[in-house]
Amino acid sequence: MAVLLLAEVNNGELAMDATAKAVTAAKALGDVTVLAAGASAAAAGEAAAKIDGVSKVLVAEDATLGHRLAESTAALIVSLAGDYEHIVAPATTDAKNVMPRVAALLDVMVISDASGVVDADTFERPIYAGNAVQTVKSSDAKKVVTFRTSTFDAAGEGGSAPVETVSAAADPGLSEWVEDKVAESDRPELTSAGVVVSGGRGVGSEDDFALIEKLADKLGAAVGASRAAVDSGYAPNDWQVGQTGKVVAPDLYIAVGISGAIQHLAGMKDSKIIVAINKDEEAPIFQVADFGLVADLFDAVPALTEKL
Amino acid sequence: MKVLVPVKRVIDYNVKVRVKADGSGVDLANVKMSMNPFDEIAVEEAIRLKEAGKADEVVVVSIGVKQSQETLRTALAMGADRAILVVAADDVHNDIEPLAVAKILAKVVEEEQPDLVLAGKQAIDNDMNATGQMLSALLGWSQGTFASELDIDGDKAVVTREVDGGLQTIKVAMPSIVTVDLRLNEPRYASLPNIMKAKKKPLDEKTAADYGVDVTPRLEIVSTAEPAARAAGIIVGSVDELVEKLKEAGAV
Numbered sequence A: 001m002a003v004l005l006l007a008e009v010n011n012g013e014l015a016m017d018a019t020a021k022a023v024t025a026a027k028a029l030g031d032v033t034v035l036a037a038g039a040s041a042a043a044a045g046e047a048a049a050k051i052d053g054v055s056k057v058l059v060a061e062d063a064t065l066g067h068r069l070a071e072s073t074a075a076l077i078v079s080l081a082g083d084y085e086h087i088v089a090p091a092t093t094d095a096k097n098v099m100p101r102v103a104a105l106l107d108v109m110v111i112s113d114a115s116g117v118v119d120a121d122t123f124e125r126p127i128y129a130g131n132a133v134q135t136v137k138s139s140d141a142k143k144v145v146t147f148r149t150s151t152f153d154a155a156g157e158g159g160s161a162p163v164e165t166v167s168a169a170a171d172p173g174l175s176e177w178v179e180d181k182v183a184e185s186d187r188p189e190l191t192s193a194g195v196v197v198s199g200g201r202g203v204g205s206e207d208d209f210a211l212i213e214k215l216a217d218k219l220g221a222a223v224g225a226s227r228a229a230v231d232s233g234y235a236p237n238d239w240q241v242g243q244t245g246k247v248v249a250p251d252l253y254i255a256v257g258i259s260g261a262i263q264h265l266a267g268m269k270d271s272k273i274i275v276a277i278n279k280d281e282e283a284p285i286f287q288v289a290d291f292g293l294v295a296d297l298f299d300a301v302p303a304l305t306e307k308l
Numbered sequence B: 001m002k003v004l005v006p007v008k009r010v011i012d013y014n015v016k017v018r019v020k021a022d023g024s025g026v027d028l029a030n031v032k033m034s035m036n037p038f039d040e041i042a043v044e045e046a047i048r049l050k051e052a053g054k055a056d057e058v059v060v061v062s063i064g065v066k067q068s069q070e071t072l073r074t075a076l077a078m079g080a081d082r083a084i085l086v087v088a089a090d091d092v093h094n095d096i097e098p099l100a101v102a103k104i105l106a107k108v109v110e111e112e113q114p115d116l117v118l119a120g121k122q123a124i125d126n127d128m129n130a131t132g133q134m135l136s137a138l139l140g141w142s143q144g145t146f147a148s149e150l151d152i153d154g155d156k157a158v159v160t161r162e163v164d165g166g167l168q169t170i171k172v173a174m175p176s177i178v179t180v181d182l183r184l185n186e187p188r189y190a191s192l193p194n195i196m197k198a199k200k201k202p203l204d205e206k207t208a209a210d211y212g213v214d215v216t217p218r219l220e221i222v223s224t225a226e227p228a229a230r231a232a233g234i235i236v237g238s239v240d241e242l243v244e245k246l247k248e249a250g251a252v
């Protein structure tokens, strides 16, 4: 059985953590070929060749594949699909944009956000914001799957898979890239950080979000936010944790001024240790917290930052 | 310009979901159902395009059980002009998969010839995040997913997308499928007079068979289980105690 895995490539660089976690999931299905696609992808392909368990790397470099536009990337994957029973990717926004398109072109269902592999046809996936876990068995000839990275450990490095180049498929030319607004940050990436400190509506303002950021920096943590905090403009959209934001499972998750709506819990309840700081002792977040502190965050967070 | 908006009837987002004891699925009997929150945003955006003089007709379509007409009436009360109900299931527990939904929508698109399809990014029941992309593939159209801003500019649409790294703006050729994210707009509530008026707006009823689409699922649901529960935690009395506990647990 052969698996084609779409690597996560951003501006020519391999997102190692997301890709290596998907490799772990894919290894259970068969021989893994990684596809690195982009306007520049050779360096990403070289990096992917070092992931343990990768048996081959395909590099597709073409201007039309830049910025991971769905139409051209899906066309490329479909042109390669003949050789593979499984076509998989980490469940990033890029892959969620591309993979359902690939599945429909192949006339198969997509299995989004799989959190477990039972066998080559059978996968577990959370539904209803993680309030239920469904096991589904595919009857399709090819399986198109995205893997929720938070539930798989990253494969190690040390491999040296051969790298081949492939050409882009004809570009349907339907979309063009205009711009990216990417916040540069020295902090760890939210989905791979060992510690995440998240703020909610209780933080009250963009300025006061600095309290959350200071605590995060003290712990070498990534910063997250609830949807309410993002909607209120306290934090950028790419910090949102939850059903419709990012799913994280760090060793330590500190939720500050977050009530704990199910849509938020969906993105963090698999964290190893959860700390909640909230002034309302009835807040549902305390039901999932290992350590709860009922306190005003404006007192507790500076004190915690100082004492750690 | 004509805008088509697919809307799904789903469990209300405030309802606590219960997994059936026999593991066959989630209990949807006598549970409050509503329009998928993302689809409300899509309907709102379509109506705003009409109000801005950019669209002249908003057609909403729902696929599923007969009761989905309630969802369509809500969309009509918000301001959509016309609705199409495609009955494809007789039990609310039979969710129609995105691939089958996309195939039916492709047929509706063929009939209706919209310039823009505005769908939700994700249905909050199956959390698939797939239908818009699949429809786009079947039609060979462009796609702009996870939109937090949308601007129609002649025969192109400029879409700002919420992506992992931040925001991406792309320009897509029309006709196009755009899937909407939560921050695109805040949907209006339907007023009572508009709810009354909506009852008189046209609602066409069809079946999946009318479109010749086989809705047999490709994914067999083997089982549905409760997620693993977390062990009960403790409430600490002070910041000092919290620090101590975190150190004991090796977390800091």
Ligand SMILES: Cc1cc2nc3c(=O)[nH]c(=O)nc-3n(C[C@H](O)[C@H](O)[C@H](O)COP(=O)(O)OP(=O)(O)OC[C@H]3O[C@@H](n4cnc5c(N)ncnc54)[C@H](O)[C@@H]3O)c2cc1C
Binding pocket: A199, A200, A201, A202, A203, A225, A226, A227, A228, A229, A240, A241, A242, A243, A244, A245, A246, A256, A257, A258, A259, A260, A261, A262, A263, A264, A267, A277, A278, A279, A280, A283, A295, A296, A297, A298, B013, B037, B038, B124
């Ligand atoms: C379709 C859909 C998808 C969604 N997706 C997501 C998602 O991905 N992620 C997400 O987070 N939400 C999501 N939501 C929103 C979710 O339902 C909640 O509205 C949101 O999570 C609430 O954010 P919050 O906890 O910050 O705000 P609130 O619920 O307003 O809670 C604020 C908390 O702060 C506490 N507080 C206030 N002041 C202080 C203080 N001084 N000190 C200490 N505590 C204080 C309060 O006691 C309260 O518990 C979604 C909703 C829908 C409908």
Ligand SMILES: Nc1ncnc2c1ncn2[C@@H]1O[C@H](COP(=O)(O)O)[C@@H](O)[C@H]1O
Binding pocket: B005, B006, B007, B008, B009, B036, B038, B039, B061, B062, B063, B064, B096, B098, B101, B118, B119, B120, B121, B122, B123, B124, B126, B127, B128, B129, B130, B131, B132
């Ligand atoms: N049964 C359905 N009827 C109408 N629209 C649907 C249906 N299923 C999905 N959709 C549309 O597709 C979007 C994404 O759904 P999904 O791919 O299931 O997550 C929804 O927000 C709707 O706009």
